[in-house]
Amino acid sequence: MSDYGTPPPPPPGPESGYGQMPQMNQSGAPQAAAVRPPAMDQAVMLMKVGAGISLLGLLLSLFMHGAIRDAVEKSNASLTPAQVDTAVAVGTATGIVFGLLGVGLWLWMASANGKGKSWARIVATVFFAFSLLGLVSTLLQAGPVISKLLTVVSTLLGAYIIFLLYKKESSEFYAASSAPRA
Template sequence: MSDSSAGQGYPSQDDGLTAYPDAPSQAVPQPPYGPVPGAAGSPPPYAPPPPCGPGAPYPVPGGAYPPVDVAPRVVPQSVQIAFYVMLVGAVVTLLSMAYSLTMLDQTRSDALDASGGVLRGNELDLLVYASVGGAIVSSLVTAGLWVWMAFVCRAGKNWGRITGSVFFGINALFYVVGTVMAFVTSTAGIALVFSTVTLGIGLAAVILLWNGMSSTFFAPRAPQGYQPYPGYPPTARY
């Protein structure tokens, strides 16, 4: 039997593989992606990353870090003088208390006159002892505040300077009221002298603590290991 497809006119196909152009014998040179680190004319390699973590300062342009203020501050002369002035205030307060103890008879006589002769005997003694005891407690507390404020201010605590100034204002108010009452009742004496000296000491301490030499000493300090980034917070509007 003859093949029926043999007589049909189908085009013959080449059994060989399709030929492609030959690849170039040499690869086209490609430019390098970048300079080789360390080669002549190349930029220096990357610098190591800055330290991070708690206590690390913020980086600043140029790679320099601002110094951290960790050294103890030098107490200026004005604050040192104010320290001794406040200690003198404590001593004067204690001397005033000691003087009041020597005036028990005068205190008894003043209490008897103030009551119009109504209080006598044990009642009068109770009033006198209560008055003297209150004065002793008040003097001890005041002397303790003088010493405490002296050491706090010498340590550079700005809140101590503010608190001491508030105490001075309260003392000045009581001084004015007490002076007026002393002259009205004709009881002005050595006690008024002690009050005046104490007020002058407080005024001197306040002036020394708030002058220009002391203001720098009481300025706030940056915490150890922390320095704010220069230019932050921004002052110009975006």
């Protein structure tokens, strides 16, 4: 009983409903939760910025019918107007699909890497490798300059994020987050 006649709260535990018992390490001492280092905080924030860039690219594809049409007509002057219309529609739809996919992947990687999932760092690295291929492809194709600029910015952003994910403090965070809990 406390000084005021009310009992103290029960200790935290699964049966009390107030929380979980602390995780114990192999020596029986409480195991501290892995604290996300500043490099990981920055990487997660930049992944969210990457999602914003993908969203911007998606919105641009909706408003750039004229630029897409010009690029299609320049790439093949022998196309009929119906073929140009089809190519513009396919280009716009592709931009929307890839924009939505990009937003989703950026946010998924921000969440998983922010939680210290080791597999997420590997997946992010693979996605970055694909983005390098996409950069080369984008730069070699005819198309709107703004689209190329967004691809370059997104790729540079990805390169910096990968750098952050492989810093020593980030690697320690992944290791601590993946450590078996007793």
